[in-house]
Amino acid sequence: MTGPRVSVTTVLALAISVSLLFPHIQTLASGQRRQRSVQTPRTFGFGRPAVSDDITRLDIDVMPDGTGLPLGGGTASDGARTWKQSCAGCHGSEGQGGTAAPLVGRDPAARPPTVGNYWPYATTLYDYINRAMPRTSPGTLTPNQIYGLVAWILAKNKVISEDARMTAETLPAVLMPARNRFVPDDRQGGAEVR
Amino acid sequence: MTKKKQSLTTSQARKRLTRRELLGRAVGAVGVAAVVPVNGQQAIDTTRRPGRGPSEIDQRSPFVTPRRDPSATSSRTPLQDLRGTITPADLHFERHHGGVPEIDPDRYELLIHGLVDRQTVFSLADLKRFPSTSRICFLECAGNLRRGNPETPPQMVCGLTSQTEWTGVMLSTLLRETGTKPNATWFLAEGQDAAVMSRSIPIEKAFDDAMIVYAQNGDALMPGNGYPVRLLLPGFEGNSSVKWLRRIEFADRPFMTREETSKYTDPLGDGSISRQFSFVMDARSIITDPAYPRVIEPGWHEIRGLAWSGRGRITQVDVSTDGGMSWHPADLQAPVLSKAHVRFRHLWHWTGSPAEIMSRAIDETGYVQPTWETLRLVRGPWTRYHQNPITSWTVGENGRMLFGSERLQI
Numbered sequence: 001m002t003g004p005r006v007s008v009t010t011v012l013a014l015a016i017s018v019s020l021l022f023p024h025i026q027t028l029a030s031g032q033r034r035q036r037s038v039q040t041p042r043t044f045g046f047g048r049p050a051v052s053d054d055i056t057r058l059d060i061d062v063m064p065d066g067t068g069l070p071l072g073g074g075t076a077s078d079g080a081r082t083w084k085q086s087c088a089g090c091h092g093s094e095g096q097g098g099t100a101a102p103l104v105g106r107d108p109a110a111r112p113p114t115v116g117n118y119w120p121y122a123t124t125l126y127d128y129i130n131r132a133m134p135r136t137s138p139g140t141l142t143p144n145q146i147y148g149l150v151a152w153i154l155a156k157n158k159v160i161s162e163d164a165r166m167t168a169e170t171l172p173a174v175l176m177p178a179r180n181r182f183v184p185d186d187r188q189g190g191a192e193v194r
Numbered sequence: 195m196t197k198k199k200q201s202l203t204t205s206q207a208r209k210r211l212t213r214r215e216l217l218g219r220a221v222g223a224v225g226v227a228a229v230v231p232v233n234g235q236q237a238i239d240t241t242r243r244p245g246r247g248p249s250e251i252d253q254r255s256p257f258v259t260p261r262r263d264p265s266a267t268s269s270r271t272p273l274q275d276l277r278g279t280i281t282p283a284d285l286h287f288e289r290h291h292g293g294v295p296e297i298d299p300d301r302y303e304l305l306i307h308g309l310v311d312r313q314t315v316f317s318l319a320d321l322k323r324f325p326s327t328s329r330i331c332f333l334e335c336a337g338n339l340r341r342g343n344p345e346t347p348p349q350m351v352c353g354l355t356s357q358t359e360w361t362g363v364m365l366s367t368l369l370r371e372t373g374t375k376p377n378a379t380w381f382l383a384e385g386q387d388a389a390v391m392s393r394s395i396p397i398e399k400a401f402d403d404a405m406i407v408y409a410q411n412g413d414a415l416m417p418g419n420g421y422p423v424r425l426l427l428p429g430f431e432g433n434s435s436v437k438w439l440r441r442i443e444f445a446d447r448p449f450m451t452r453e454e455t456s457k458y459t460d461p462l463g464d465g466s467i468s469r470q471f472s473f474v475m476d477a478r479s480i481i482t483d484p485a486y487p488r489v490i491e492p493g494w495h496e497i498r499g500l501a502w503s504g505r506g507r508i509t510q511v512d513v514s515t516d517g518g519m520s521w522h523p524a525d526l527q528a529p530v531l532s533k534a535h536v537r538f539r540h541l542w543h544w545t546g547s548p549a550e551i552m553s554r555a556i557d558e559t560g561y562v563q564p565t566w567e568t569l570r571l572v573r574g575p576w577t578r579y580h581q582n583p584i585t586s587w588t589v590g591e592n593g594r595m596l597f598g599s600e601r602l603q604i
Contacts, residue, residue: 043371044323046320047316047320047371048315049312049315050313054313055313058384058441061382061443061449108465113456115456118456119456120455124456128452132291132390135292135388181466181467182455182459182468184469184470185469185470185473185474187472188559189476189557191562193562193569193572194572194573
């Protein structure tokens with residue numbers, strides 16, 4: 001009989017201590033919470049508004065619909081001279097067989113891949129040559145030179161005719177052989193290896 | 195391969211030379227010809243003369259010479275020389291496409307423009323003023339596998355992965371400043387190097403865990419890793435974490451740059467189609483010790499290695515010491531962080547008979563690191579990126595550890 005009574009007393013004592021302790025803990029906890037919750041401002045206001053020069057100076061990308069392409073143009077024969085001067089040293093006089101990756105070839109099974117069998121968008125050629133080529137002096141070619149090189153590479157790949165002139169209007173309209181080659185990433189983790 | 199062997203031999207020779215030089219110097223300094231090496235006793239009794247005083251910057255002991263292994267386009271982390279999970283900043287792997295630019299931090303600017311409400315330019319000081327975040331995660335190049343030959347150390351097999359405590363500002367914090375238009379779905383990240391490296395990234399990553407980082411293991415970024423500022427996309431292929439970041443442009447579609455069309459895409463099956471925007475690095479592991487070029491003795495060894503997943507936490511690493519016939523869960527060193535290298539360990543009693551040791555990682559999605567055969571089966575023979583097969587080390591009766599390259603030759 002004493003057992004249960006002790007138990008009850010213990011429970012009561014515990015309940016009292018808890019009721020005494022709880023407000024204290026709650027105050028502490030909510031106090032901490034209040035301290036942490038300094039409102040993050042909607043904005044900090046750091047940085048400065050970009051002016052048009054900030055953007056035009058850097059905004060060099062060319063998109064598949066032609067957004068970003070400059071005025072100017074060129075044909076394969078216009079590009080031939082620039083090719084000889086600036087590209088053939090690494091990519092070979094015919095766009096293959098050099099020390100750099102081959103750019104010419106239509107066989108879909110050929111490896112390594114080329115512009116003719118692997119590049120889905122012709123605009124990427126302009127974008128990439130303009131940003132990164134020639135390797136030792138990137139950014140030195142004029143828009144007309146780049147249009148000429150793009151035309152030369154596309155003509156060598158028999159994607160366009162020898163006399164086709166590449167411009168901001170014609171380049172995005174070029175349908176590349178590898179246009180439908182690409183599929184989105186379907187890996188999602190989980191047990192199935194993809 | 196011959197070249198690689200040579201460079202390894204050279205670095206070993208350098209180590210030996212350094213030791214000999216030191217001994218020589220010690221003998222000269224003491225001026226006594228009869229310095230007889232005794233186990234546990236230094237050439238110079240370090241208890242009898244004070245060492246060097248405090249210095250501005252410490253250097254590794256001359257006895258410790260870990261080196262990256264550089265090629266024309268990358269340099270690889272010496273995984274076999276490292277402990278724990280953090281890669282010293284000067285040993286972090288490098289991969290760049292137009293060399294390492296030298297950028298003046300006082301003139302550095304990051305432009306965020308395109309489909310945003312407020313096109314904004316941030317200086318380095320601006321970026322550092324925002325609330326900062328630190329995160330430990332791995333960064334791995336998409337092309338991180340060399341199948342090599344049996345004389346291939348871990349560094350050459352998969353040294354294009356490293357781990358860092360990165361510090362910077364969440365990209366989402368910057369986007370609170372600029373706002374984003376409802377039709378913004380992708381952003382272009384562009385570097386200030388001679389390749390003007392550019393990649394399109396889905397906007398979800400910007401609001402998930404993308405960071406703009408300016409510090410690496412507590413210090414400023416190393417030049418080869420993007421000084422002063424790089425993008426960090428945890429779990430994504432390294433190429434997309436654009437270094438020397440100068441510009442972010444939001445758009446309603448991807449930009450289709452060279453690096454996301456003709457490169458960093460994965461031909462599937464017979465090669466007639468290719469997987470594009472395959473950002474996430476699947477779970478992987480490698481035993482870093484014992485491995486080539488070590489020669490081991492019979493008895494107890496602790497098999498040690500690294501495991502990681504771009505999809506989250508590693509939940510288990512299995513180790514096999516019988517060429518994959520039986521597998522045993524390894525110990526994982528806490529803390530096990532998401533999208534981070536975790537160190538695993540497994541005790542192994544080597545009897546002296548030929549054996550093959552290997553590891554496989556399992557992540558929180560239930561993904562199990564596949565064999566080379568499985569990868570080949572599901573992807574075909576043309577994939578060059580995102581290869582994460584189980585790799586192994588063999589040991590013969592002579593105790594020589596060799597890379598299990600035969601498993602990757604099919």
